[in-house]
Amino acid sequence: MSKQSNYTFVFLEIFSQEGGIQAYVKDVILAYISLIEQSQNPPTTDIFLLRDSPDCDNPFKTDLINFHYLKTIPPWKGRLNLAFSLLNHLIKTRPKKVFCGHINLATLIQFFCQPLGIPYTILTYGKEVWKPLPKSQQKALQNADSIWTISRYSRDRLCEANKIDPKTVEILPCIVKGNQFTPGEKPPELLLKYGLKDAKIIMTVARLWSGDIYKGVDVTIRALPKILQSRPNVKYLVIGRGDDLPRLEELAKDLGVSDRVVFAGFVPTEDLVKHYRVADAYIMPSQEGFGIVYLEAMACGIPVLSGDADGSADPLQDGRVGWRVSHRDAEAVAQGCLEILQGNDQRCQGTWLRESTLEQFSPETLSKKLASLI
CATH class of the missing domain: 3.40.50.2000 (Glycogen Phosphorylase B;)
Known part of the structure; x- marks a missing residue:
């Protein structure tokens, strides 16, 4: 300059x-x-x-x-x-x-x-x-x-x-602050608050607005019956608020899984990292322009699942670091969740997942990219 x-x-x-x-x-x-x-x-x-x-x-x-x-x-x-x-x-x-x-x-x-x-x-x-x-x-x-x-x-x-x-x-690209989103033990107070003790936990952070159905919370709820056949101790933690909540609650009730879905409501940004640490998998079969939440989860060492026809290809590095499935296919979401919960894939290794994410999407990499553009 x-x-x-x-x-x-x-x-x-x-x-x-x-x-x-x-x-x-x-x-x-x-x-x-x-x-x-x-x-x-x-x-x-x-x-x-x-x-x-x-x-x-x-x-x-x-x-x-x-x-x-x-x-x-x-x-x-x-x-x-x-x-x-x-x-x-x-x-x-x-x-x-x-x-x-x-x-x-x-x-x-x-x-x-x-x-x-x-x-x-x-x-x-x-x-x-x-x-x-x-x-x-x-x-x-x-x-x-x-x-x-x-x-x-x-x-x-x-x-x-x-x-x-x-x-x-x-x-x-979007980035994640690695000093803010870090791995850690599951916070006991949150396990107690949401009734998640001894459960395998899948999680989504999303706006629950009727105009944002593409986030795929309803698809994950539809996937729960199949997931529970193999993993009866799974619970689904949904973080977010919006006018679509009544429909989602009714869907869980109709499918007989309302006792396995926890709607946590709004969580401030500063408290999100503790909630990511609760999860065993971050599940959002969506249609995103990018999907910062995937970066946040992976920086916390949590494996992720996304849709396969959107901007999540970038944070998930074309599937190298996460699962990508058809975003409205409950069967595919269920299968992906079960594979993650088995934990046998490299994409489930928290330390590798975090390092692979920060290598591509840290504030330092953004500065370098911006310098090359300016």
Whole structure:
């Protein structure tokens, strides 16, 4: 990075909302900060935040980055503020590159950057770009200097739906913090709390929303009768909340397995690692853009099962470190669970599983990848 370089990032928000996109963006910003802190001539960096306010909890405050908070009431004023502030900034500073943090900002970024001759990169995450987008957003993608996304699957869906050349898309994957998600003994207090003592435990962490049936919790419940034929001591711990809970509870009741399913409700992020340690297997036959939860489980030494036609191919390294099965096939899920619980496969060896995961998806690997892209 040369002394004259400056970079501009534009996001919807980072700190005022929680979710997969926000968590991913935070990891990218942390990796970027680590790069510029190591630079002898750190670039000037500006980050524009449409929906964050100055009083938000920003753990990334540093003299190396200028944060511009633009949240207003009513929201349309914030959008106007962003447009005027960003245009003024681009004209005055002429950054080396602009990084657009969401597809909903892409049209504005293109409109400003192209006439000024400023290259821009668009960051994408998952299903927000999997379907055909409005022509203006497609044009912004097609004219971008580059596009970043989290997995090969997301790249392929993005390109197919929106006529994008795959050569312009780079993979900047999700990661797991190995110092946060670590192996450990099963916490006795959680075994007692959920009635799991002496049980073999399969687990899922997912939103239980009716719009997210693809997470596959219902499929795993349907797999339980076959699993219990061979492993009658299995219990299924489901962590998450949402409006689909009544349907899932009724399904477990109808299948006669309600006493084997424990709905734990919402668990804060800081308590998740203890819950992963409870599990003997992490089961989520889903359709993910990536699936950070698989990384979290494997970093804790827990073997995993995913769907076989989605972005989980990346964290599971095409099946090298986990089981991939047809995501709506209860029979296949049951068979995979039974194989995991037998524990004979290398993919069940916790130390190897953790090392193989962190080798590919640690904060350090993200920093290296980001350095190569910038």
